[in-house]
Amino acid sequence: MPPLARLLGYAGLLPHIAVVLVLLERNAELRFSALALGYAYAVIILSFLGGMWWGFAARATQAPGWLWVAAVTPSLIALGSAVPWATGDPWPGPSLIVIGAALLLSPVVDWRLAQRGLVPAWWLRLRIPLSLALGTMTVAMALL
Numbered sequence: 001m002p003p004l005a006r007l008l009g010y011a012g013l014l015p016h017i018a019v020v021l022v023l024l025e026r027n028a029e030l031r032f033s034a035l036a037l038g039y040a041y042a043v044i045i046l047s048f049l050g051g052m053w054w055g056f057a058a059r060a061t062q063a064p065g066w067l068w069v070a071a072v073t074p075s076l077i078a079l080g081s082a083v084p085w086a087t088g089d090p091w092p093g094p095s096l097i098v099i100g101a102a103l104l105l106s107p108v109v110d111w112r113l114a115q116r117g118l119v120p121a122w123w124l125r126l127r128i129p130l131s132l133a134l135g136t137m138t139v140a141m142a143l144l
Contacts, residue, residue, distance in 0.1 A: 039092045081099050
């Protein structure tokens with residue numbers, strides 16, 4: 001695994017760690033801002049994953065059809081999770097849980113990509129811990 005990929009990948013957990021720490025402080029004044037920023041970061045990362053999958057599909061000689069669908073799904077989930085915020089329904093708890101669950105499930109796509117040889121050999125060693133950490137923290141935000 002390239003050292004810079006590992007360093008930057010794990011550094012990508014820092015925003016969520018900061019949000020969880022703020023939420024653990026139980027500061028009522030910062031709560032909504034922390035949740036909103038944590039939500040925004042989680043949906044950005046989820047959409048980023050879809051973009052990476054699209055890139056792997058575009059690079060493949062014969063990309064499987066499911067990969068193209070998988071590549072656009074994260075952005076659609078992210079957008080759908082914003083509907084409660086836009087319509088005044090309960091937010092952010094349910095939306096954080098949806099996004100957290102999507103992040104926790106995202107390594108399934110990476111695993112299938114690895115099976116087909118469409119990702120570098122080290123890919124799962126980076127993606128699984130990052131997705132589990134980010135997904136778990138996203139769900140935790142909804143529960144704190």
